[in-house]
Amino acid sequence: MKRIFTICAVLSGLLFFAQEAGKAGELLKNEASKNEMGASKDKTEASKNNNSGNSGFRNPNNQNNQNRRPTNPNYQWNQNYGYAEVFLRIPEQGYFNVELGDQSISNNSGKYRFFDLSSGRVPIAIYDNGYLIYRTTLNIRNNSRLVLDFFTNKGLYLLDSYPIQNDYYGFNNWNDVWNNPYANSGNNGNINYPNVMDNQTFQQFMSAMKKDAWFDDKKITFINQQGRHAMFTSDQIAVLVKDLSFDKNKITLAKSLFSKCVDKQKYFIVGDALDFDSSRRNLMDFISNN
Structure with a gap:
């Protein structure tokens, strides 16, 4: 038997x-409305800014001083904003822009790695060729790394959360950090699983x-x-x-x-x-x- x-x-x-889209991780709800998803990135930003009482600038407090620089800037060499990471993969062809908190990454490589993030609830938005297609909120903790996969026809999946210890990444290949939750690594032989x-x-x-x-x-x-x-x-x-x-x-x-x-x-x-x-x-x- x-x-x-x-x-x-x-x-x-x-x-x-076998690794398959949507077969691993926790699906995160898309919080973007249909109206937002139908508008371009510039219009979406303008709409959000107009609703908050400013004229389209990302930082309304600096509207009148946007072209000015202080004579004696105050440098902050050792400012500690907290430390967390978010690794997002989009395994599809296309040019995507990902905004996470006050950070933004645009490329067509499909890999978006964010470092030096503060803990707390942080908004994330994904744009495809300038159009908003997904928005939700991540719960980020200090000294941890969130690993996510995004599929345009399925959604954003939280695959796992790993503690960060002494800058040790725990894998031999960058792809492993995403592939391992599917129990399907691109490496052969001995695999250093996170x-x-x-x-x-x-x-x-x-x-x-x-x-x-x-x-x-x-x-x-x-x-x-x-x-x-x-x-x-x-x-x-x-x-x-x-x-x-x-x-x-x-x-x-x-x-x-x-x-x-x-x-x-x-x-x-x-x-x-x-x-x-x-x-x-x-x-x-x-x-x-x-």
């Missing part, structure tokens, strides 16, 4: 885990769990809380699942960690950690539908 499960799981992995636990960190994680959590419910809570910003391999998830006492809890954990797995094509390994064939079939059905 295990052999049958293994073969089915591998075939399911080949069919269902935030996946190495063996030493995972052993420390297991030791901390066994020290602080004795029962299944406590262990599951610990894993969900402590592993919120981490990714796991199939082997690691199998160890976590096998450590639980009851099969109903094992299947619950196996399903909840599926989205946190970096090598979903090997998820059949997790099935071997379940006690009953019915549970393995349950997990296989879950994998096939996600």
